[in-house]
Amino acid sequence: MLRKETDVIICGGGPAGLLTAALAARGGLEVVVLEEHEKVGVPAHCAGILGWRCWESLPYRPREAVVEETREISFIFPEDKVDLTMKKPAVIVNRAVFDAKLAEEALRQGAEVVTEARALGGRELGDGVKVCVKLREGVVFIRGKYLVGADGARSIIRKMVGEHMSFDIGVQLIRSRKGCSSLEVYFTPPLPPGYFGWRIPFGELEKIGVVAPLHRGRLLWKFSEKVFTIGEISHIEGGLIPRRLVRKMARGRVALVGDSAGQVKPISRGGIFLGSAGAITLSEALLAGEKLETYEKRWRRRFLMELEAGLALRRILESLSWHDLRKVFSMASSCLREHPIEVDLDGQASFIFNSTRTCLPSIARDLRLAAQLIKGLGTAVLGGVLLELAAPYGSSSLGHRYCYADK
Ligand SMILES: Cc1cc2nc3c(=O)[nH]c(=O)nc-3n(C[C@H](O)[C@H](O)[C@H](O)COP(=O)(O)OP(=O)(O)OC[C@H]3O[C@@H](n4cnc5c(N)ncnc54)[C@H](O)[C@@H]3O)c2cc1C
Structure with a gap:
């Protein structure tokens, strides 16, 4: 039975929403999670x-x-392969089980998790928020003190606060395991510079996937055919991946967390680390009764350097041709083979900067390549400045203040 009044309304039952719910409920707040699908x-x-x-x-x-x-x-x-290690093992989780267990935890802490409940829109009232929800039985309104948009990459709550987003796409095929025993990351054509593919073990299965520019999800086939013999496929799945952080994660009584806020690593596009850190920081602010803007400030203070560095690196990679990237990668691989460094999946910009440092003497010997990299760096910085300047116009013209008229 859906409560009509609560402290916190969370739209979206993914990791970011469920973690926020479990932590806020554990601290004594009344929480309702709305999840549009039948099962989290x-x-x-x-x-x-x-x-x-x-x-x-x-x-x-x-x-x-x-x-x-x-x-x-x-x-x-393209012409090389480097095997590295991480300080401690990375885990590969089954997301359906992972999310289901987080939902169980949220319920155990006293949150209400309502499935087949699609948020259609919401608005801020003077002393709270009001959300319009489509249930199986019909449309209802619920009121809360705070609204959390944890509704993923396509977030409607993000539109409500007037933010817009650009996307890449991630697609993967799942098939029976054929000799894959570790994480494999492919920086090779036919993927465009700055994008990548992967093959990872998954029990009896393996997953082969790519991150590609939006509308170019078919690169999965070209990539898989070029690198592997595809054979029989169990199924295919995919989704949008935000390309950057929103300009504002919190306004008044509304906060965005996880993919809806663009809390995604710029290089690998993984979102669970930054989104769960967002959930922890947001729940602390909710429990302390602080302004939601403090959540944003704390989160940015912790991650902004890494994110900005990652974005600049991605812009450099995207600005290079495969001709130059081949050289960069072959230098990187010979340097890394000589001086292996530990890979940090959650500190990617620092890892890449450290690897680049070891390659600097080789890069300096190739003047044309050094010039290309400096040009790439210039493009990255200029691109970043232009995006920052253009963003307010984009968000005000594309966003919608409210998604439904007040009734
Ligand atoms: C192919 C692919 C591979 C990836 N691999 C990795 C990886 O290996 N590691 C990693 O860290 N990240 C990975 N990511 C990214 C990761 O999946 C996301 O960053 C993560 O799921 C974000 O969590 P979230 O809770 O913010 O959003 P989501 O997991 O998208 O959850 C949002 C939830 O909100 C619900 N919802 C949406 N709209 C509404 C609405 N209006 N009303 C009610 N409910 C709504 C959705 O049904 C969904 O359950 C990958 C992404 C893709 C596409």
Whole structure:
């Protein structure tokens, strides 16, 4: 039975929403989670790779969801391959089980998790928020003190606060396992520079996937055909991936968390680490009765440097041609083979900067390549400045203040 009045209304029963719900309910708040699907975690759209830092930072660690653990990671470049290790094993989780266990925890802490409940829109009233929900039985309104948009990449709550987003796409096929024993990351054509593919073990199965520019999800086939013999496929899944952080994660009584806020790593596009850190920080602000803007400030203080550095690196990679990238990657692989460094899935910009430092002498010897990289850096900085300047116009013209008229 859906409560009509509550402290916190959370739209979206993914990891970000469920963690926020469990932590806020544990602290004594009344929480309602609205999930549009029949079951939380289904359909899944995730490879499920969590770096050790992410796994250890989770307040709830459902072991039942862990399918694989590995310290080995291979980077495959057009002409080369480097095998590296991580300080501690990364885990690969089954997202359907992971999300279901988080939902159980939220329920155990006293939150109400309502499935087949689709938020159609919401608005801020003077002393609270009001959300319009489509249930099987019909449309109802619920009121709360706070509204949390944890409704993923396509968030409607994000539109409500006037933010807009650009996307990449992630798609993967699942098939029976054919010799895959560690994480494999492919920076190779036919994927465009700055994008990548993967193959990971998943119990009896393996997942082969790509992150590609929006509308180019078919690159999955070209990539898979080029690198593997595809054979029989169990199924395919995918989803949108935000390309950047929103300009504002919190306004008044409304906050965004997880993919809806664009809390996604710029290089690998993984969202669970930053989204769960968002959930922890947001629930602390809710429990302390602080302004939601303090959640945003704390989250940004912790992650902004890493994110900005990651975005700049991605812009550099995207600005290079495959001709230049081949050289960069072959230098990187020979340097990394000589001076291996530990891969940190949750500190990717620092890992790449450290690897680049070891390559600097080789890059400096190739003047044309050095010039291309400097040009790429210039483009990255200029691109970042232009995006920052353009964003307010984009968000005000594309966003909608409210998604439904007040009744
Ligand atoms: C192919 C692919 C592979 C990926 N692999 C990884 C990986 O290995 N590691 C990693 O860290 N990240 C990965 N990601 C990203 C990761 O899946 C997301 O960052 C993560 O799921 C975000 O969690 P979230 O809770 O913010 O949103 P979601 O998990 O998207 O959850 C949002 C929930 O809100 C619900 N919802 C949406 N709209 C409404 C509405 N109006 N009303 C009610 N409910 C609504 C949805 O049904 C959904 O359950 C991958 C993404 C893709 C596409």
